[in-house]
Structure formats: structure tokens, C-alpha cells
Amino acid sequence: MVFSSLLFLVRFLPIVLILYYISPRKYRNxxxxxxxxxxxxxxxxxxxxxxxxxxxxDYIAGRMVGYYKQLGSIKGQKIAVLCSATINLSLLFVFKYADFFISLVDYVPSINIAPLNLALPIGISFYTFQTMSYTIDVYRGEAKVQKNFITFGAYVALFPQLIAGPIVRYQTVAEQMDSRKETLDLFKQGVFRFVVGLGKKVLIANQVGALWNExxxxxxxxxxxxxxWLGAVAFTLQIYFDFSGYSDMAIGLGKMFGFEFLENFDYPYESKSITEFWRRWHISLGTWFKEYVYxxxxxxxxxxxxxxxxxxxxxxxTGLWHGAAICFVVWGVYYGLLLIIEKSILKKFLDRLPAFIARIYTLVxxxxxxxxxxxxDMIDGGRYLKTMFGLDGAGIGNSHTAFMLLNYRFVLLMGIIGSTSLAKRLSNRILPDGxxxxxxxxxxxxxxxxxxxMAYLINSSYNPFLYFRF
Structure with a gap:
């Protein structure tokens, strides 16, 4: 079930909202x-x-950390955290990465290990990181032990952000899990934010996705x-509106149930460096890696x-987190090298560039x-990159390219404008809050x-969601 589906919009969500608000507060979790x-x-x-x-x-691990904290046993706390991390990462490895590493080992002569062929559990990368953060935060003293399993289970399985984030660290919602206040104003904000995200997904991401697919x-x-290049731009817009649209819907749904989730995107395509881009894109993932790895x-x-x-x-x-394939590792190495180069060589130069030029550099x-x-497939990917830079393919352009550009001109323009803060700034200036x-x-x-x-969803069968595979 996805947020941008009629099943969710007209059946699941209305029923859950009704059940939630007619229930006494103590039963809402x-x-x-x-x-x-x-x-x-x-x-x-x-x-x-x-x-x-x-x-x-992780519920048991959190309780163990709290128990050993009272006894003053650092060793006991570390063992509890280690058990939590080992079990969670083992589950992630088995279901997401085992076949990838088996395929690498099978390149060795005389070795032939059969793949496990396990289906990838939806959202496992998100909820695994989320549950691990709880135990670590309790160990660090940044969050209190949650003694109510239903409340903790609601945090882990919370459907608004279960499938594709944002990754909600326990310390940011700990108080809200126990004592949040649902208000009409917050609910209205949630509905508006959800519809913005739905529009991003259905009206822009799906449409430019069709161009990229073609x-x-x-x-x-x-x-x-x-x-x-047209395909690359289409995918660049699709992945932004697909994922930021989902994040908007998740944040909006959270507000409907009284939660305030942290932002996950901050107009990343306006960035003037790669360093800045990764402060603005998938903020919750970047924060997780910074806090728990870096x-x-x-x-x-x-x-x-x-x-x-x-x-x-x-x-x-980070590359491996996105998927068990060489292309994701290469993508991670690509950004790792770029960030190192920026921090060691380019930073001072980029700071002196006009903002417009710096943004073009980042976008390219x-x-x-x-x-x-x-x-x-890295072979096809390599050929595609060669074509982008004029080293392969069928020339610079043709009439079919012009036809596609003409056919998708409106959605491409909507996507380019919508990926900037221009509309938001104009609306705030023309229509002040309140x-x-x-x-x-x-x-x-x-x-x-x-x-x-709703009309698009009724009439269209093309409704993919890119981050389900992560």
C-alpha cells in the first residue's frame, strides 16, 4: 500500500483517522x-x-541499557547496545546484502554458492536504523527508556514514515509518543502538507518518470x-519529487496524528556546493550517519x-545503504571523492564564485x-554516461528528442520551478501567514x-515509488 493510491486515500486513511480520534487518548498509540x-x-x-x-x-535492549545504567555498569550497557546493533545489522545483511556478496564470491573459481533469493522487506533500511538509534540514544543518555511496549512498537511501526522515512530518531519524538497534543490547526497543516506531497508525487514525479522510463x-x-541529458534531467526531477513528495506526505500525516517530524529536504537543487547539497538532501539519513558513524x-x-x-x-x-549493487557503491565513492576534493581544494574557490555559477556546477x-x-547494470550505465558526454550514441540530437522535449515541456517546467523555493517565497510575500x-x-x-x-490515479496505471527498493 502506498500513500499515492486510491486504496490508501479513500479507505485506509479515513478509517484510521476515525478510529484514532474516537478512541480515548490512552488507547491512541x-x-x-x-x-x-x-x-x-x-x-x-x-x-x-x-x-x-x-x-x-530493541525494546529489550533499551530496558537492559536502563537497568545497567542504574547499576552503574558501563560494560553491561555496551553489551546491550552491541547485541542490538549486531541483531539489527545481521537482519539487514541477510535480507538485503547476502545475495550481493554471494554473487561477488561466486566470481572466485571453483566456488558456486546458491543465492538465498529472499524478498527484500519494504522499508527495512529505514526502520532498522530507527530502532538502532533508540538503543544508542538511551545509552548516551539522550533519551529515556520506553517501558511501554505498545508505545515503542507504535514508534517503530508508525505507518506515516515506516516505508521510506524520514528516519525519525527516538529522541526527537520521545515526548510526543507519550504526550502529544492534536489540534485543529495542526491537522489543517497536515492536510495541506500531505496534499502538497501527493501533488509532487502524482502530478510531477510520475509524469517526468514516464519520460525517463521511455x-x-x-x-x-x-x-x-x-x-x-534529457533523460538524466527527468530522473533528477523524478527522484526529488518522488522522495520529497513522500516525505511531505509523511510529515503531513504525522501532523494529522499530532506529531512534528523534522524536515527531510530543504530545496537541495538550490545548493552552491556538493557539501551544501548533502546538508539539504535526505537530511534524516545524513544526520543518522553523522551522529552514529562519522x-x-x-x-x-x-x-x-x-x-x-x-x-x-x-x-x-551510504552507497551500500541505498542498495546491494555495484552502481550504488560507485555512486557513494563518487560523492565521497567529491566531498573530499571540495573540503581540501575547491571550498575557497566555490565561495568566491557567483551564486548562479556555483549552482550550475552543483546541478551538473x-x-x-x-x-x-x-x-x-554498470555496463549500460557506463555507455549512458559516455553518450551524455558525446563519446557514444547516435549524435547530438534528432527530431525525436525535440518531440519529447515539446511533449513534456510543461511538466519539465513545473518540475524545474517546483524544485526551487521561488513559489514558496512568492506565496509568503503575496499571502502572509494568518x-x-x-x-x-x-x-x-x-x-x-x-x-x-484522484483523477490521475483513476486513469493511470503508472505509479512507481523509487525508494521502496531501499
Missing amino acids: FVLFVSSLFFYAWGEPVYVTLILFSSVV IAQTKVNMLTTSQA FPLGGNRKGKKRQFLNIAIVWCL IVTVGWSIFSWP TLRREILAAVFVFLILGIC
């Missing part, structure tokens, strides 16, 4: 827990046991350079060489990066976009 498990079981009926197991493991299915040697490794406190090594480690892991680098990311006119137009916007999205 139970409603969220059960409905979240049902939401997950709809797509993964077998693997709902996996998320329950992960919840039990180009990606063309034989690489038949593509022109301009077609390859800083524990020493961060930038042990000299430049160690800092660069730490960046390299973090980005190899990011677009090339998404081209690496988008091709699981004015009646803004409230009326917001309501009209919600009904209009929701109606158009």
Missing part, C-alpha cells in the same frame, strides 16, 4: 500500532513478523547526447587525513551522480490538487 502493522502487512504479510521481532529486540528503455547506442569515527577532530578517511567510510556505507555534478545511481485570504486559497488549493490527483 495502540490504534496507531495496530493500524501500522496492518498497513505493513498489506504489502508484506510475512515480514510483519520481522518488524515485530526488531521491535522486541528514454531508459531505448537502446543506449540509439540515444543522442541531448536525449541522454562522529564516533572521530569526525574532523583527528586531522585532515583521518577526516577524509572517515568521509570515505561514511560514503561507502548531481545530475551526473543520479545517472550513475539510476543504472543497476490572513483569511491565505486560508481560503489554501483550502481551494487542497481540494483542487486532491481532485486532480
Whole structure:
């Protein structure tokens, strides 16, 4: 079940909202827990046991950390954290990475290990990191032990952000899990934010995704350079509106149930460097790796060489986190090298560049990066990159390229403008917060976009979600 589906919009969400708000406050976490498990079981009926197991493991680990903290035993606390990390990472490895490493080992002569062929549990990368952060935060003293399993289970399985984030660290919602306040104003904000995200997904991501799909299915040697760049731009827009749209919907749903999740995107395509881009893109993932990998490794406190090594480690892991394929590792190494180069050589130069030039530099680098990311087959991906830079393919351009550009011109323009803060800045200037006119137009916007999205969903079968595979 996905947020941008009629099943979710007209059945699941209304029923859960009604059950939630008619329930006494003390039972609302139970409603969220059960409905979240049902939401997950709809797509993964077998693997709902996996998320329950992960919840039990980290609930017990958190209680153990709290117990040994009272006894003053650092060793006991470390053992509890180690058990939590080992079990969670083992589950992640078996279900997500085992076949990848088996395929690498099988390249060795005389070795032939059969793959496990296990289906990838949806959202395992997100909820695994989330549950691990709880135990670590309790150990660090940054969060209190949660003694109510239903409340903890609701945190782990919370359907608004279960499938694809944002990764919600326990310390940021600990108080909200026990004593949040649902208000009409927060609910209205949630509905508006959800519809914005739905519009991003259905009206922009799906449409530019269709363009990317058309180009990606063309034989690489038949593509022109301009077609390859058009496809790369389409994928760059698709992945942003797909994932930021989902994050908007998750944040909006959270508000409907009284939660305030942290932002996950901050107009990353306006960045003036790769360093800035990764502060603005998938903020919750970047924060997780910074807090639980980069800083524990020493961060930038042990000299430049160690800092660069730490960046390299973090980005190899970031690439692997996105998927069990060589293309994701290469993509991680690509960004790791770029960040090291920026921090060691380019930073002062980039700071002196005009903002417009710095943004173009960043967009070109990011677009090339998404081209690496988008091709699981590295041979096809390499050919595609060669075509982008005029080293292969069917020339610079042709009439079909012009036709595709003309056919998708409106959605491409919507995507380019929508990926910047221009619309937000204009609306804030023309319609200040708190004015009646803004409230009326917001309501009209919600009904209009929701109606158009519903019409698209009824008439279209193309409704992919890229981050489900992570």
C-alpha cells in the first residue's frame, strides 16, 4: 500500500483517522500500532513478523541499557547496545546484502554458492536504523527508556514514515509518543502538507518518470547526447519529487496524528556546493550517519587525513545503504571523492564564485551522480554516461528528442520551478501567514490538487515509488 493510491486515500486513511480520534487518548498509540502493522502487512504479510521481532529486540535492549545504567555498569550497557546493533545489522545483511556478496564470491573459481533469493522487506533500511538509534540514544543518555511496549512498537511501526522515512530518531519524538497534543490547526497543516506531497508525487514525479522510463528503455547506442541529458534531467526531477513528495506526505500525516517530524529536504537543487547539497538532501539519513558513524569515527577532530578517511567510510556505507549493487557503491565513492576534493581544494574557490555559477556546477555534478545511481547494470550505465558526454550514441540530437522535449515541456517546467523555493517565497510575500485570504486559497488549493490527483490515479496505471527498493 502506498500513500499515492486510491486504496490508501479513500479507505485506509479515513478509517484510521476515525478510529484514532474516537478512541480515548490512552488507547491512541495502540490504534496507531495496530493500524501500522496492518498497513505493513498489506504489502508484506510475512515480514510483519520481522518488524515485530526488531521491535522486541530493541525494546529489550533499551530496558537492559536502563537497568545497567542504574547499576552503574558501563560494560553491561555496551553489551546491550552491541547485541542490538549486531541483531539489527545481521537482519539487514541477510535480507538485503547476502545475495550481493554471494554473487561477488561466486566470481572466485571453483566456488558456486546458491543465492538465498529472499524478498527484500519494504522499508527495512529505514526502520532498522530507527530502532538502532533508540538503543544508542538511551545509552548516551539522550533519551529515556520506553517501558511501554505498545508505545515503542507504535514508534517503530508508525505507518506515516515506516516505508521510506524520514528516519525519525527516538529522541526527537520521545515526548510526543507519550504526550502529544492534536489540534485543529495542526491537522489543517497536515492536510495541506500531505496534499502538497501527493501533488509532487502524482502530478510531477510520475509524469517526468514516464519520460525517463521511455528514454531508459531505448537502446543506449540509439540515444543522442541531448536525449541522454534529457533523460538524466527527468530522473533528477523524478527522484526529488518522488522522495520529497513522500516525505511531505509523511510529515503531513504525522501532523494529522499530532506529531512534528523534522524536515527531510530543504530545496537541495538550490545548493552552491556538493557539501551544501548533502546538508539539504535526505537530511534524516545524513544526520543518522553523522551522529552514529562519522562522529564516533572521530569526525574532523583527528586531522585532515583521518577526516577524509572517515568521509570515505561514511560514503561507502551510504552507497551500500541505498542498495546491494555495484552502481550504488560507485555512486557513494563518487560523492565521497567529491566531498573530499571540495573540503581540501575547491571550498575557497566555490565561495568566491557567483551564486548562479556555483549552482550550475552543483546541478551538473548531481545530475551526473543520479545517472550513475539510476543504472543497476554498470555496463549500460557506463555507455549512458559516455553518450551524455558525446563519446557514444547516435549524435547530438534528432527530431525525436525535440518531440519529447515539446511533449513534456510543461511538466519539465513545473518540475524545474517546483524544485526551487521561488513559489514558496512568492506565496509568503503575496499571502502572509494568518490572513483569511491565505486560508481560503489554501483550502481551494487542497481540494483542487486532491481532485486532480484522484483523477490521475483513476486513469493511470503508472505509479512507481523509487525508494521502496531501499
